[in-house]
Amino acid sequence: FVLQSHYSHEGNFSWENLSAARNRLRKWYEVACLRHQTYESLDDDQRKSDEQSGHVSLLAASGAVREALANDLNTPEALRLIDEAFDRVLARPLAAVYHRGLEELLVAIDQLLGLDLCESTPDITDEAKQLILQRQRAREARDWPTADRLRTELATQHIAVRDTPQGPVWWWAEK
Structure with missing residues (x-):
């Protein structure tokens, strides 16, 4: 500010x-x-x-x-x-x-x-990456309940996901 x-x-x-x-x-x-x-x-x-x-x-x-x-x-x-x-x-x-x-x-x-952008945004775990991949597969199969459940599971880990034409993009959501 x-x-x-x-x-x-x-x-x-x-x-x-x-x-x-x-x-x-x-x-x-x-x-x-x-x-x-x-x-x-x-x-x-x-x-x-x-x-x-x-x-x-x-x-x-x-x-x-x-x-x-x-x-x-x-x-x-x-x-x-x-x-x-x-x-x-x-x-x-x-x-x-x-x-x-x-x-x-x-x-x-x-x-x-001095914003520490790099230090404040570590990579996500391999397990979270697997959840994103599973969610993408569920979306491709039009299994919306599973995709929504996986998004919610990611959100509990403070990971947000945006769907793009090239695939999902994640970032750390606010805690």
């Missing part, structure tokens, strides 16, 4: 602004969880960085964030740049996300802003 305003300007507290900051951070945690769901080889990452400018821009985002902070600690601009980069990540199919670029951006954000 504090980072939304430049340090030389008075912040504007409102419950709406506080809620918006919370939603932003929640989205950032969701994006941080994606790093556990992108499984490419180094060759795939290299090809993606060479062929797709969207992935190169993901790598450039950490540099742009650094520049914004170096420019009189312009945190509102840094947050805007991070939001743009994460929006590009969320707009792509999971298989098209540049894994190394995402990891590097998350590490840079943690180092620059």
